[in-house]
Amino acid sequence: MASASGLVNAALPDDLLAEVFRRVAAAGGKADLDSCALVCRRWRGVERASRRAARVPVDGPDGDAVVRCVADRFPGLADVFLDHGLYIAAGASAAAAERSRAQGWDNENPKLDEQHMQCSTLSEDTQKENGSDGVNPTSFTDAGLLHLIEGCKGLEKLTLNWFLHISEKGLVGIANRCRNLQSLALSGGYVQNHGLITLAEGCNLSELKLCGVQELTDEGLVEFVKIRSKSLVSLDISFCNGCITYRSLYAIGTYCHNLEVLSVESKHVNENKGMISVAKGCQYLKSLKMVWLGVGDEALEAIGSSCSALENLSLDNLNKCSDRSLFSIANGCKQLKSLIIKSSVKFTDRSIERVSQNCKMLQHMEINMCHIMESAALEHIGQRCINLLGLTLNSLWIDNNAFLGFGRCCFLLKSVCLANCCKISDEAISHIAQGCKNLRELSIISCPQIGDEALLSVGENCKELRELTLHGLGRLNDTGLATVDQCRFLERKLVTPH
Known part of the structure; x- marks a missing residue:
């Protein structure tokens, strides 16, 4: 009798088998694909040719060899993440992989083919031994990158993390x-103006992320957005000294009329006109993140009046913006689903009240280190934002009454994170637990008045709980933890006393 695998092989042509593997990848990820590749040589060959995504470690002395091995074995890759934050688990795995490739899969243990893909976070001890202070040496150079792009001709998404030895070449x-590259992310390396302009001319990029790149100026970024003005949909620039100024923001607003996602972090923007240009020119904007920008209320008022499609807004360390800004956002951006406010010194309860009145679709709210906000702000959210799914509060001077509304109205709430809220006690958690019975993730950090009674209420009411994180709760004992353990779906529990 023919084996089961033989019957399948006889019935399925390569293209249909490849489609099966693509669906396996979408449902289960890399581990399931690896299992499929070990069934037989045919499956292994088809899986190699059809694999679409890989995260590849380029730390250590064999960076180019690892990338070369991956490119040779998986020519169908479309999404590649070259990560300096990982390292090869087996010290000589790159050499073993090269040997395996030369000799053929039949003559080697098939597990050797996977060793070069097995990665783990570099331990502190290993970092100290290498004398690297947490930054691994790497031999990943232009040669390895060129081999990758030559071998994987269908690349659509490429991420380079910590690419210090990659030059303009x-x-x-x-x-x-x-030519098919649509998304490019460059983090931690050197990008000169000419290099970025050449990328704009050669690749039809719709997404660009630059994080911590050196040598790039606003001149290069301005030329990039001019060239890619029609195709660019997402732009994320952070920790790039001198790259984001009001001139580059003005160019983004002038040319990138199809932009939907914009994230900017810069201490070099001290004028409103750049963001006003973005607001007027990028009216399809759906997601906006602003960090350390020295803009005032006029900039966010322009966003509120022009960007009615905005769904996600993150404001971090915007110390010149007051309630006027959030009033305008609440009045104009009624499709808002996510609002994050961090380290802002002028926003008060009044602005959060306006948001809760007008933004009925709000699903995620984070308020972090806004010290003049009090309980009234949270009372408004709890009473009016009935579609809320996620809530994160950090370092707020709020009391238990702030959570009454969440228990009474926010029945859909699934994720709650509370940190450094010193005035709240077990009563606050009980309000949430008794009303939000679909809660799946709960994190309580450094809230000293919370103890066993809170967890008793969670254990009795939140039967869908999946993840629980508790840290710095001095009043916590085994009684409350034992009750939470009865939540049958609990998958992850992290408890640290201090």
Whole structure:
């Protein structure tokens, strides 16, 4: 009798088998694909040719060899993450992989083929031994990058994390060979103006992320957005000294009329006109993140009046913005689903009240280190934002009454994170637990008045709880934890006393 695998092989052509593997990847991820590849040589060959995504470690002395091995074995890759934050678990795995490739899969243990893909976080001890202070040496260079883009001709998404040894030659290679590239993320390296402009000319990019890149100026970014003005949909720029100024923001607003996602972090923006240009020019904007910008109320008033499609807004350390800004956002951006406010010194309860009145679709709210906000702000959210799914509060001077409304109205709430809220006690958690019975994630950090009674209420009411994180709760004993353990779906519990 023919084996089961033989019957399947006889019935399925390669293209249909490849489609099966793509669906396996979508449902289960890399581990399931690896299992499929071990069934037989045919499955292994088809899986290699059809694999679409890989996260590849480029730490240590074998970075180019690892990338070369991956490119040779998986020519169908479309999404590649070259990560400096990982390292090869087996010290000689790159050499073993090269040997395996030369000799053929039949003559080697098939597990050797996977060793170069097995990665783990570099331990502190290993970092100290290497004398690297947490930054691994890497031999990943232009040669490895060029081999990747030559071997994987269908690249659509590429991420380079900590690419210190990649020069303009490597970026030009991407521009010349990756015509289908749509998304590019560059973190921690050197990007000169000419290199970025060449990328804009060679690749039809719709997404660009620049984080911690050096040598780039606003001149290069302005030229980039001019060239890619029609295709650019998402732009994320952070920790790039001198790259984001009012001139680059003005160019974004002038040329990128199809932009939907914008994230900017810069201490070099001290004028409103750049963000006003963005507001007037990027009216399809759906997600906006602003960090450390020295803009005032006029900038956010322009966003509120022009960007009615805005769904996600994050404001971090905008110390010149007051309630006027949030009033305008609440009046104009009624599709808002997520609002994050961090380290803002002028926003008060009044602005949160306006948001709760007008933004009925709000699903996620985070308020972090806004010291002049009090319980009234949370009372408004709890009473009016009945679609709320996630709530994060950190370092707020609020009391238990702030949570009454969540228990009475926010029945859909699934995730709650409370940190450094010193005035709240067991009563606050009980309000949430008794009303929000669909709660799945709960994190309580450094709230000293919370103890066993809170967890008793959670255990009795929140039967859908999946994840629980508790830290710095001095009044916590085994009684409350034992009750929570009865939640049958609990998958992750992290408890640290201090």
